[in-house]
Amino acid sequence: MSPLSDHDSSSEFQKILLSAGQSWLNPLLPFVAQPYLDGIKQGDWARWRQHLARLPRHTPSRVQLADTINIGQSRDLTAAEQSALREQLKEFIPWRKGPFDLFGIEIDSEWRCDMKWSRLEHLIAPLEGRTVLDVGSGNGYFSLRMAAAGAELVVGLEPHMAYFAQFCALAHFLPELRAVLLPIPLEELPRPLPHFDTVFSMGVIYHRRSPIDHLLQLKDSLCSGGELVLETIVVDGPAGYSLMPQDQYARMSNVWFVPSVPSVSQWLERCGFINVRVLDESTTGMAEQRRTEWMPFKSLDSALMADNPSLTVEGHPAPKRAIVLANKP
Numbered sequence: 001m002s003p004l005s006d007h008d009s010s011s012e013f014q015k016i017l018l019s020a021g022q023s024w025l026n027p028l029l030p031f032v033a034q035p036y037l038d039g040i041k042q043g044d045w046a047r048w049r050q051h052l053a054r055l056p057r058h059t060p061s062r063v064q065l066a067d068t069i070n071i072g073q074s075r076d077l078t079a080a081e082q083s084a085l086r087e088q089l090k091e092f093i094p095w096r097k098g099p100f101d102l103f104g105i106e107i108d109s110e111w112r113c114d115m116k117w118s119r120l121e122h123l124i125a126p127l128e129g130r131t132v133l134d135v136g137s138g139n140g141y142f143s144l145r146m147a148a149a150g151a152e153l154v155v156g157l158e159p160h161m162a163y164f165a166q167f168c169a170l171a172h173f174l175p176e177l178r179a180v181l182l183p184i185p186l187e188e189l190p191r192p193l194p195h196f197d198t199v200f201s202m203g204v205i206y207h208r209r210s211p212i213d214h215l216l217q218l219k220d221s222l223c224s225g226g227e228l229v230l231e232t233i234v235v236d237g238p239a240g241y242s243l244m245p246q247d248q249y250a251r252m253s254n255v256w257f258v259p260s261v262p263s264v265s266q267w268l269e270r271c272g273f274i275n276v277r278v279l280d281e282s283t284t285g286m287a288e289q290r291r292t293e294w295m296p297f298k299s300l301d302s303a304l305m306a307d308n309p310s311l312t313v314e315g316h317p318a319p320k321r322a323i324v325l326a327n328k329p
Helices: 012-019 023-032 034-038 045-053 079-090 113-120 141-148 161-172 211-220 261-270
Strands: 063-065 069-071 100-102 105-107 131-135 153-157 179-182 196-202 222-234 274-283 308-312 320-327
Touching (some): 113 320, 141 179, 141 196, 211 222, 261 274
Parallel strands (some): 069 100, 131 153
């Protein structure tokens, strides 16, 4: 059953939440109930829903949630079925997170998210048996990796309807799922909800007008002793320094603060987190973020100066990213 079937009064996502048997999850149920999904007006949701309704019902012979998320094999479909499905999946462009392989159809996403996952997967607290919140989940690539790592339940948050629709398309073909996606931002999550063992916020905080409020709500979602995995664009500088772009940063208009690594640590400590430690710092390169057939719009190459790729086209330092861990007391 597709997660968004009009013939089912309760979505598959709702059933997954109910199957967890935890009463504290009850406030989340309305966000995946059919009346809420039917009432979504923004983000061209009606069009995405039509695309979802036309997806065929193919059963994958295998599922491997690895670096490339593989759902099915090419031999599961006829050549005509595979060609038709490829055209249907292209209707969901742009695919920014991935990579995926559905029944032999390789979706080469803009971001090689497996590279980021490899930088953190062996250094964070093991996810086996944990309840996880994935803020800014996008199309759910990382949520699926978290589930594959043994999480008992992954709850993703993604208000962007195009990416929410992509996750629904993937879930349509997955026979068993321990991950759900709520089409809401963190700000709409009931608060406090201090029950998640691990909370991920990757590529989100620099889009927030108030990074401190963002951190406090992440903290409110963690259980005592729980772990926050925070990933963000950073710039060089001392504690207390943060770049605030006048207009755009790397062609992104919704970037408010790009902090230094010491500033991130300082923010976390001021918000009451403990055991703050920097896990990784890396420079974003063209191998990790680039234009592809499945994301044919402007990407990192057009965000950097052609004659000096150490600077963005606005003259700011080129994107570097850091992963910082912290715990709730």
